[in-house]
Amino acid sequence: xxxxxxxxxxxxxxxxxxxxxxxxxxxxxxxxxxxxxxxxxxxxxxxxxxxxxxxxxxxxxxxxxxxxxxxxxxxxxxxxxxxxxxxxxxxxxxxxxxxxxxxxxxxxxxxxxxxxxxxxxxxxxxxxxxxxxxxxxxxxxxxxxxxxxxxxxxxxxxxxxxxxxxxxxxxxxxxxxxxxxxxxxxxxxxxxxxxxxxxxxxxxxxxxxxxxxxxxxxxxxxxxxxxxxxxxxxxxxxxxxxxxxxxxxxxxxxxxxxxxxxxxxxxxxxxxxxxxxxxxxxxxxxxxxxxxxxxxxxxxxxxxxxxxxxxxxxxxxxxxxxxxxxxxxxxxxxxxxxxxxxxxxxxxxxxxxxxxxxxxxxxxxxxxxxxxxxxxxxxxxxxxxxxxxxxxxxxxxxxx
Amino acid sequence: xxxxxxxxxxxxxxxxxxxxxxxxxxxxxxxxxxxxxxxxxxxxxxxxxxxxxxxxxxxxxxxxxxxxxxxxxxxxxxxxxxxxxxxxxxxxxxxxxxxxxxxxxxxxxxxxxxxxxxxxxxxxxxxxxxxxxxxxxxxxxxxxxxxxxxxxxxxxxxxxxxxxxxxxxxxxxxxxxxxxxxxxxxxxxxxxxxxxxxxxxxxxxxxxxxxxxxxxxxxxxxxxxxxxxxxxxxxxxxxxxxxxxxxxxxxxxxxxxxxxxx
Numbered sequence: 001x002x003x004x005x006x007x008x009x010x011x012x013x014x015x016x017x018x019x020x021x022x023x024x025x026x027x028x029x030x031x032x033x034x035x036x037x038x039x040x041x042x043x044x045x046x047x048x049x050x051x052x053x054x055x056x057x058x059x060x061x062x063x064x065x066x067x068x069x070x071x072x073x074x075x076x077x078x079x080x081x082x083x084x085x086x087x088x089x090x091x092x093x094x095x096x097x098x099x100x101x102x103x104x105x106x107x108x109x110x111x112x113x114x115x116x117x118x119x120x121x122x123x124x125x126x127x128x129x130x131x132x133x134x135x136x137x138x139x140x141x142x143x144x145x146x147x148x149x150x151x152x153x154x155x156x157x158x159x160x161x162x163x164x165x166x167x168x169x170x171x172x173x174x175x176x177x178x179x180x181x182x183x184x185x186x187x188x189x190x191x192x193x194x195x196x197x198x199x200x201x202x203x204x205x206x207x208x209x210x211x212x213x214x215x216x217x218x219x220x221x222x223x224x225x226x227x228x229x230x231x232x233x234x235x236x237x238x239x240x241x242x243x244x245x246x247x248x249x250x251x252x253x254x255x256x257x258x259x260x261x262x263x264x265x266x267x268x269x270x271x272x273x274x275x276x277x278x279x280x281x282x283x284x285x286x287x288x289x290x291x292x293x294x295x296x297x298x299x300x301x302x303x304x305x306x307x308x309x310x311x312x313x314x315x316x317x318x319x320x321x322x323x324x325x326x327x328x329x330x331x332x333x334x335x336x337x338x339x340x341x342x343x344x345x346x347x348x349x350x351x352x353x354x355x356x357x358x359x360x361x362x363x364x365x366x367x368x369x370x371x372x373x374x375x376x377x378x379x380x381x382x383x384x385x386x387x388x389x390x391x392x393x394x395x396x397x398x399x400x
Numbered sequence: 401x402x403x404x405x406x407x408x409x410x411x412x413x414x415x416x417x418x419x420x421x422x423x424x425x426x427x428x429x430x431x432x433x434x435x436x437x438x439x440x441x442x443x444x445x446x447x448x449x450x451x452x453x454x455x456x457x458x459x460x461x462x463x464x465x466x467x468x469x470x471x472x473x474x475x476x477x478x479x480x481x482x483x484x485x486x487x488x489x490x491x492x493x494x495x496x497x498x499x500x501x502x503x504x505x506x507x508x509x510x511x512x513x514x515x516x517x518x519x520x521x522x523x524x525x526x527x528x529x530x531x532x533x534x535x536x537x538x539x540x541x542x543x544x545x546x547x548x549x550x551x552x553x554x555x556x557x558x559x560x561x562x563x564x565x566x567x568x569x570x571x572x573x574x575x576x577x578x579x580x581x582x583x584x585x586x587x588x589x590x591x592x593x594x595x596x597x598x599x600x601x602x603x604x605x606x607x608x609x610x611x612x613x614x615x616x617x618x619x620x621x622x623x624x625x626x627x628x629x630x631x632x633x634x635x636x637x638x639x640x641x642x643x644x645x646x647x648x649x650x651x652x653x654x655x656x657x658x659x660x661x662x
Contacts, residue, residue: 187622
């Protein structure tokens with residue numbers, strides 16, 4: 001809790017620094033309102049140390065009354081009148097996973113949606129299992145912003161007390177979730193690959209040390225228990241159309257002054273290659289071993305013959321062989337196609353974590369000790385730039 | 401302006417193994433390195449220092465041996481180094497780590513820009529940066545590729561899902577860096593290494609930074625590791641080597657067997 005002692009001299013220095021506009025001067029004394037998230041910005045600027053924040057001790061926190069599994073609904077970055085923002089696939093994957101958890105707990109599955117314009121989203125969320133949709137509609141929610149979205153999320157959690165919250169481990173989810181976790185002093189586990197209920201708690205499994213070990217994580221003494229999950233990790237269930245979830249409309253007091261970071265310019269990759277590789281069934285990927293940009297181009301034809309999409313390692317992108325939107329890996333896109341065919345990729349950890357969930361990996365590399373062979377099902381030791389054209393020719397013949 | 405860079409010493413994750421019997425990590429013999437993402441963050445800060453003559457202070461939290469990454473940062477051009485080291489920090493999850501780092505940064509004094517790597521390669525959580533920003537009550541821009549300063553404007557080109565944005569904030573602000581192509585990790589010269597030994601270096605305990613014990617270490621961490629274990633083993637790759645033509649035939653055979661071609 002936050003307290004203002006008698007030492008307060010009414011200087012108002014804390015008022016403008018509060019990111020949540022939660023401080024009013026009443027009778028020349030700072031008074032915090034319910035928008036306060038205990039972030040501590042005011043404590044720092046107070047010249048007379050009149051403000052103190054005390055947090056509840058872990059073990060003594062009251063966990064009763066926290067019920068329900070929530071999924072943060074992520075919308076695509078851009079939309080206009082003719083192309084409204086769409087719900088991202090990872091949301092449906094999380095709802096499918098969340099449904100199982102909610103059933104096991106015997107609790108509700110709720111979707112949390114923040115937008116400037118409701119596009120009848122609830123229907124879709126219901127089809128993937130949501131019992132309830134918390135809908136916050138406000139002009140200030142027209143684009144993702146850390147300050148605005150975390151403020152809304154924190155206030156919803158405080159009001160409704162969910163037991164579990166799942167976020168996509170997307171750039172947005174990985175920006176929002178830690179901010180919320182830090183504010184609420186609750187546990188957050190990143191990039192979970194499996195979620196289960198154990199003795200009423202959320203058991204979160206995740207890889208660590210570049211995937212060399214797995215860890216099971218619990219957050220027994222705080223609520224909500226929060227986790228992020230990468231796209232393409234949880235299986236998306238079949239939608240059941242016609243289910244309509246209960247829509248709970250929530251108000252939010254938001255204004256522009258909360259927004260401390262401004263977007264000056266946005267560039268969306270219009271060929272949407274990143275989206276294409278994220279959902280591709282077959283990926284033909286190349287790395288440094290393709291030697292030149294021209295040789296790398298041969299992968300296009302090969303992937304077309306197989307009905308796939310071209311991927312690239314970070315090295316290939318850095319060398320200018322392929323656009324960044326095709327990059328597979330930690331700093332690119334995580335993929336899990338049915339077939340991942342790689343040429344001249346040695347398999348740096350950052351690449352491997354982005355593709356190892358593929359069903360079948362066939363790797364071609366000159367170095368028999370290349371780490372990519374540790375995750376591949378089939379390893380071919382050989383020169384990628386020699387094999388690619390030959391394989392392309394052979395496949396062409398096969399097609400005839 | 402004054403820039404703080406948060407860095408971490410990590411085991412080279414490509415070489416970490418697990419003891420199958422005890423389920424614990426075998427860290428012995430595994431080289432420790434500066435987290436590669438943090439190296440990019442440091443280079444971004446040092447470039448601003450070069451351009452604008454800013455002061456750069458690096459801060460790390462870890463056991464006494466983590467001193468070496470702070471020393472490396474000093475050799476690369478940082479002005480001052482801080483290591484938060486105390487048994488009380490042991491077992492800290494990202495919440496408790498963020499709490500301690502935020503306290504350490506407050507002790508450094510007035511800081512305008514805080515850099516960190518987007519994530520560390522040992523945990524891959526990407527949570528500590530936003531956690532520190534929240535604890536300090538300042539805004540954050542995550543997944544940055546490039547950062548510029550123009551007067552009192554901090555301009556960051558950052559990744560978003562499916563594209564990029566140019567974002568602007570006023571200091572103080574925290575930025576987390578990806579390993580983009582605008583910065584390249586450098587190695588220090590021998591001269592720079594010996595010169596760095598004279599730079600100010602502080603080792604601070606929990607008491608030094610005024611951290612409250614109940615928020616540190618295991619006790620202060622909301623998450624607990626219940627169990628660690630080896631990842632489900634994939635079978636070792638079926639290996640093949642032969643001439644180019646033989647390799648092509650092998651690939652065709654595999655694709656047929658796996659039903660990708662007829």
